[in-house]
Amino acid sequence: MKVVGKEKVIRVGMTEQVKREISVMKMVTHPNIVELDEVMATKSKIYFAMELVRGGELFSKIARVGRLREGTARHYFRQLISAVDFCHSRGVYHRDLKPENLLLDDAGNLKVADFGLSAFADHLRPDGLLHTTCGTPAYVAPEVICKKGYDGSKADLWSCGVILFVLLAGFLPFQDDNLIAMYRKIHRGDFRCPPWFSSDARRLVIKLLDPNPNTRITVAKLLDTPWLRKSPIPQPVSPGDGDTLESSTKKDEDEPERLNAFHLISLSEGFNLSPLFESGESKREEGMRFATKEPASGVISRLEELAAKASGKLRVTKSSAAGVRLEGEEPGRKGRLAVAAEIFAVAPSVLVVEVKKDGGDSLEYRRFCCNELRPALKDIIWVSSEAQTTSAA
Known part of the structure; x- marks a missing residue:
């Protein structure tokens, strides 16, 4: 469980970062990515219920046993x-890949975590780069250090190269007590592979840690390297294949849609994050x-009974x-009122029942909600015992 205080989020300007992390976790469901199971919110905190990964950080394993054998590293x-x-x-770039953000499950499988610094492809500037x-x-x-814009996918691959070096060597390729001196080494690609690296591993690391992003190896070419081909690349087996593909099982139109955490965020005021970061004067939907x-x-x-009894003579057009x-x-x-x-x-x-104005005048709609809709439905509205206790206090 990850807990974030709302007041602190607003105070330090992390609102967009929190929203971004939720959006990214919605988009990336994969066997090797830590899954976000649920998002909940109270008046003071936001709760992220994450997949439980019991094996700890990959960083801890390296710190404990030192460098890994090539088969394990692979x-x-x-x-x-x-x-x-x-x-x-x-279209998602992690931008903070490191062993501390790589977790291990009980079966020894790797899980990528912490998408707090991630970026979307639609965050690119007109030059097609992140800044x-x-x-x-x-x-x-x-190229990230130079602050001249960078390709998020190529920057992630550089980080993967550093991680591979650490897995095989047990230490970082670029080290210096002086941060500026270390940046110079990174900029020049100034590192040496230890003698125990195999020739195939050495060639791959050099291609990943190419300081020129335009000549740095791509994922497509990386997958075809001799070192990586010794073990097949796993294919995603998670249900669904992102937002661009429909579920293999069609939803029955005669059944209510089932909500997940992300629907709840967008539908319910109790879970919607946006109003929690806005001033009280913001216009309510x-x-x-x-x-x-x-x-x-x-x-x-x-609702059908309400339509028959309503003073404004409503009729059911779809049910x-x-x-x-x-x-x-x-x-x-402003035309016929539609709800x-x-x-x-x-x-x-x-x-959860969501009622919205679908046509007509806003004033008439509000009057209908206050004078007819709420009184007619008040006995079926459910309030949790926690909310009742809070309101009573």
């Missing part, structure tokens, strides 16, 4: 490249959301177990 490195290549294919200097000094690519233990059919029936749309029979100041209600399953016995 096992970890191919899993790292598989994860990094997957991220790059989704934010970040990462850990000893693992940072020379026109909408009403509530949780209920009433089955979807019961919620639909209540299914996933939602209902109500529309006024008479035009108002859409969508139903989402959070748990087997809990639903």
Whole structure:
């Protein structure tokens, strides 16, 4: 569990970083990436429920046993490249790859963690490059240090090269007590491979730690190197294949959509991070959301009954177990008032109902919500015992 204090996040200007980490974790589901299971929020804290990885940091293993045998190093490195290549294919660049951010599970498989410094492809400037200097000094690519813009995928591969060197050598390729002197070594690519490196391993490290990003080895060529071909590159076996592919099982249109953590963030005020970082004067979105233990059919029936009894004479224009749309029979100041209600399953016995204005005048919509919608549904709105205790206090 990772816990972040909201007040501190706002105070130190980390709002965008927190939002970015959540967005990235949503996009990258892969066997060698630590999975984000859930995101929850209270008035003072944000909770990230992460996949439990029991094996600890790869850094701790190296510190304990020293350099690894080439076969063991290859096992970890191919899993790292598989994860990094997957991220790059989704337009995500990690930008802080290092052994401390590589965890091991019970089976000895590598898991990439900590996407707090990651960047998306849509963060590129018009020149097609990233311009934010970040990462850990000893693992940072020379083009990142120069602050002239860099290709996130090539910078990640440099970091992978440093990691491979550390796995095989047990120490860093670029070391100096003086940070500026170390940066000079990085900029020149000034390092030496220990004599115990095999010739294939030495050639691969040199290609990865090429200070010229334009001639640095690419993932495609890296996968075809003799050293890495000695062990096959694993293919992602996680369910789903990112946001660009649909699930192999189609959702039944007559069932409420089931929510995951990311839907909850966008739908519920209790979980939505954006309002938590905004001032109280921010304009609220026109909408009403509530949780209920009433089955979807019961919620639909209540809304249909409300339409029949409403003073503004509403009619049902669309109805299914996933939602209902109500529309006024008479035009108002800005056309016919239309109200859409969508139903989402959070748990087997809990639903979230989201009501929004789908047409007509905002004032008429607010009046309808206050005078008719809320009173008609108040007995099916579910409030947790924790929330009841808080409100009573």
